[in-house]
Amino acid sequence: MKFSSKLIRWYEKHGRKDLPWQIDKTPYKVWISEIMLQQTQVVTVIPFYSAFINRFPNIQELATSSEEEVMSFWSGLGYYSRARNIYKTAQILQKKFESKLPSSLSQLISLPGIGPSTAGAILSLGYKKRAPILDANVKRVLARYKKIEGDLSKALNIKTLWRISESLTPEEKVDLYNQAIMDLGALVCTKSSPKCRICPVSRDCIAFNKKLIQVLPRKKLTKQKPFKTVFWLVVMNKNGKVLLKKRNNLGVWKGLWSFLESENIQALGKECLTMFKKRKKDLKTYPDINHSFSHLNLNAKLFLLKLNEDINYNINKGKYVWVDKKGLKALGIPTPVKNIFEVLKLNDQTS
Known part of the structure; x- marks a missing residue:
């Protein structure tokens, strides 16, 4: 059975399906949730997301509000450039895209704050179009599965991971697959306590077979903060x-x-x-x-x-x-x- 098929089958039984942004899913909801989830845990995001969507249920409402109001709903979530970029993008979408997120990769990544992985999530989860993703959870899963050593923030390793992600992304059920690989990283292939015994792809995981799970991905050397x-x-x-x-x-x-x-x-x-x-x-x-x-x-x-x-x-x-x-x-x-x-x-x- 293919890697993607194993993940989809696992997701259908064990994956998360009741997160707020998964209910009545739209490209807009995918976009907002993906931005909020950058460097922020799900449990922290949920109340902020719910309040944000309640006030700004669509791009039109977001674009016609003020930046001050958008920042007030982001207050406490941190990484405030994310909120500023969301507001800038909403205004661009209103003027150039009839208040809709485009469904092409090139147009999405031209918008403030939307990189290749966020664009891939919008395309696959929002539009059900084939597109690879590479968030932190996916990086960890792929680095262990294919035994990618070295600093994952380095350009060469990022390029390798994108190539792997692209090769493993299926033509069909791409929305289920991308959600599955993100959930696998969040629930099973975790950073510090991976649950390899219940992982649907551990049999083919190189890091697991070579007993390298605890050392991969390699920890990035961190400088002391000023x-x-x-x-x-x-x-x-x-x-x-x-x-x-x-x-x-x-x-x-x-x-x-x-x-x-x-x-x-x-x-x-x-x-x-x-x-x-x-x-x-x-x-x-x-x-x-x-x-x-x-x-x-x-x-x-x-x-x-x-x-x-x-x-x-x-x-x-x-x-x-x-x-x-x-x-x-x-x-x-x-x-x-x-x-x-x-x-x-x-x-x-x-x-």
């Missing part, structure tokens, strides 16, 4: 609302809303004096906040400033906003900032 310290000023007015500032279009949180940020305590003190006529002695210190990104570790020194005076501070309304906890839902907010509202009990009758 460490960055910032100083955050949490400003609360007498009504209990907190001041947030829209970040510039640089960095991982570009365009999101955060607290006033300085690189050192002196700069923070200067900003406090300039904007609010307050000094460092007026600030209350809180324990540090630590957050790990894929590329760096962030340490935030946290200071709270309560304003009791009824003063009309000179604040640019397009760049700053006073917000309570309920108002956070309408803004794109990084997870650490959301968490600080809980840590400091902001807007909860703080004394």
